[in-house]
Amino acid sequence: MYLPCPCCGWRDMREFTCIGAADYCDRPEADAPPEAWDNYLHLRDNPAGPARDLWYHAPCGTWLEVARDTVTHAVTGSTAVEEAG
Amino acid sequence: MQFSGFRILKEGLAGNRGWKPHWRKPDPKPDYDMLIIGGGGHGLATAYYLAKNHGLTNIAVLEKGYLGGGNIGRNTTIVRANYFLPGNSEFYSHSLKLWEGLEDELNYNVMHSQRGLINLFHSDGQRDAFARRGNAMLAQGDDAILLDREGVRAILPYLDFEQARFPIYGGLYHKRGGTARHDAVAWGYARGADQRGVDLIENCEVTGISVESGRVTGVSTTRGEIRARKVGIVTAGRTSQVAAMAGLRLPIESHILQAFVTEGLKPCIDHVISFGMGHFYISQSDKGGLVFGGDLDFYPSYAARGNLPGVEQVMEAGMALMPMIGRAKVLRSWGGIMDMTPDGSPIIDRTPIEGLYLDAGWCYGGFKAVPASGWCMAHLMATDQPHPVARRYRLDRFATGHLLDEEGKGSQHNLH
Ligand SMILES: Cc1cc2nc3c(=O)[nH]c(=O)nc-3n(C[C@H](O)[C@H](O)[C@H](O)COP(=O)(O)OP(=O)(O)OC[C@H]3O[C@@H](n4cnc5c(N)ncnc54)[C@H](O)[C@@H]3O)c2cc1C
Ligand SMILES: [Zn+2]
Numbered sequence: 001m002y003l004p005c006p007c008c009g010w011r012d013m014r015e016f017t018c019i020g021a022a023d024y025c026d027r028p029e030a031d032a033p034p035e036a037w038d039n040y041l042h043l044r045d046n047p048a049g050p051a052r053d054l055w056y057h058a059p060c061g062t063w064l065e066v067a068r069d070t071v072t073h074a075v076t077g078s079t080a081v082e083e084a085g
Numbered sequence: 086m087q088f089s090g091f092r093i094l095k096e097g098l099a100g101n102r103g104w105k106p107h108w109r110k111p112d113p114k115p116d117y118d119m120l121i122i123g124g125g126g127h128g129l130a131t132a133y134y135l136a137k138n139h140g141l142t143n144i145a146v147l148e149k150g151y152l153g154g155g156n157i158g159r160n161t162t163i164v165r166a167n168y169f170l171p172g173n174s175e176f177y178s179h180s181l182k183l184w185e186g187l188e189d190e191l192n193y194n195v196m197h198s199q200r201g202l203i204n205l206f207h208s209d210g211q212r213d214a215f216a217r218r219g220n221a222m223l224a225q226g227d228d229a230i231l232l233d234r235e236g237v238r239a240i241l242p243y244l245d246f247e248q249a250r251f252p253i254y255g256g257l258y259h260k261r262g263g264t265a266r267h268d269a270v271a272w273g274y275a276r277g278a279d280q281r282g283v284d285l286i287e288n289c290e291v292t293g294i295s296v297e298s299g300r301v302t303g304v305s306t307t308r309g310e311i312r313a314r315k316v317g318i319v320t321a322g323r324t325s326q327v328a329a330m331a332g333l334r335l336p337i338e339s340h341i342l343q344a345f346v347t348e349g350l351k352p353c354i355d356h357v358i359s360f361g362m363g364h365f366y367i368s369q370s371d372k373g374g375l376v377f378g379g380d381l382d383f384y385p386s387y388a389a390r391g392n393l394p395g396v397e398q399v400m401e402a403g404m405a406l407m408p409m410i411g412r413a414k415v416l417r418s419w420g421g422i423m424d425m426t427p428d429g430s431p432i433i434d435r436t437p438i439e440g441l442y443l444d445a446g447w448c449y450g451g452f453k454a455v456p457a458s459g460w461c462m463a464h465l466m467a468t469d470q471p472h473p474v475a476r477r478y479r480l481d482r483f484a485t486g487h488l489l490d491e492e493g494k495g496s497q498h499n500l501h
Pocket of ligand 2: 005006007008009057059060061062
């Protein structure tokens with residue numbers, strides 16, 4: 001499997017680490033109720049088919065959100081994750 | 086149909102023409118007391134113990150493919166009770182005891198072979214951790230022996246003891262650990278459930294779960310609507326999709342785990358060996374093939390096949406540990422879909438929907454759990470109370486912080 005890094009182009013998946021579903025980008029506010037944190041940390045749609053997940057490209061240090069099909073392993077695109085404000 | 090020495094002799098003399106199918110192929114009835122979704126090891130064991138332990142036989146197992154075609158027929162068959170945490174320790178201990186009586190219980194040769202399991206360690210710190218684990222196993226009433234380097238060399242002389250990166254310091258030897266024939270476990274439970282009146286319905290995919298005022302009333306399937314008072318979701322890697330039919334979002338991410346088998350060889354590996362630092366484990370099947378595997382591919386996936394980096398990692402680790410296997414030819418590799426929870430431990434619990442139960446999150450270790458999981462899920466569905474040895478497998482433990490993080494890695498989806 002190859003993944004498109006917005007910085008380096010298509011690279012072998014050996015250079016990447018997958019952190020899991022892109023839910024990790026939607027961090028709740030610090031004072032959000034516990035349910036929001038449970039939802040953010042643990043609960044997942046876990047789709048069979050098109051999915052968005054987070055990967056880290058070690059050589060350039062970019063975090064990317066990858067659009068991928070979890071059944072066919074087809075990769076359709078990616079965007080760099082912006083720095084949290 | 087029961088197996089016996091006399092029966093085998095008789096059939097042998099009569100040209101083996103008297104053997105019958107092991108279970109019926111009934112059409113689904115419109116109404117049952119209980120439905121089990123998923124005809125893998127856990128679903129079939131649940132149905133068996135509902136009938137056997139609780140006398141409930143107006144039940145059906147709904148399987149979208151054929152019985153035993155999921156992970157129950159794809160795993161590397163290791164059976165052990167070497168867990169550490171209260172919650173896991175008593176559960177897997179109970180499971181191993183059920184394994185030890187399973188062939189008599191089912192009148193089926195599941196080829197349970199207690200050939201001994203050795204977990205290698207490679208540093209002083211790891212030795213301490215394994216000594217502590219061994220003590221927990223002894224305290225639970227199971228067996229554990231701490232071997233030093235020479236102790237390991239005496240029983241596994243073919244390992245590479247000169248290896249510099251992860252020198253072998255010793256191993257934790259669990260003599261009652263071993264392997265079993267995975268398909269036979271599914272078939273044995275299936276036949277036992279069928280004989281007690283459970284309907285095993287194959288080619289029947291559940292496509293919807295009906296809920297009325299917070300209570301489950303039945304399911305839609307590719308073979309029609311089926312009503313029931315209680316429904317158990319026991320669908321391993323597909324659990325998230327099935328639970329979503331009832332509007333549930335679960336603490337599960339599905340990942341792929343690969344395994345490999347070589348051509349048949351003369352007996353050379355007598356035990357189950359695990360090399361945790363290299364993420365590699367191996368045993369030899371009764372047909373002679375070396376059966377081995379490693380870690381997850383580590384990205385969410387529903388493809389029952391893995392990627393090449395996973396293959397390379399396993400092969401390299403195997404060569405680092407026992408160079409003698411380098412000339413064996415790999416015959417096949419395959420993958421299975423694992424229902425991974427954030428803490429790496431399973432869930433056997435009620436759900437927020439009345440009458441809907443969940444048995445899931447078995448990660449890469451659910452084969453050994455099949456007997457106890459079926460036992461405890463049946464108890465839960467029949468009595469509405471958790472079984473004492475499974476009471477910590479709660480669905481809400483991630484929200485409440487009562488985690489069962491056996492490896493001490495943290496409660497996050499990409500860590501186990
Ligand atoms: C490569 C590999 C190696 C492993 N090695 C080990 C090991 O050494 N030791 C160990 O203890 N464990 C091991 N495991 C884990 C173990 O195999 C699983 O945890 C366990 O088999 C899962 O439970 P099951 O048997 O019920 O699953 P499955 O056999 O997968 O059963 C689930 C069933 O649900 C059915 N289903 C899904 N959706 C629907 C639907 N909508 N309607 C109807 N039916 C549906 C599926 O078709 C399937 O038959 C391994 C797994 C893999 C893949
Ligand atoms: Zn890059």
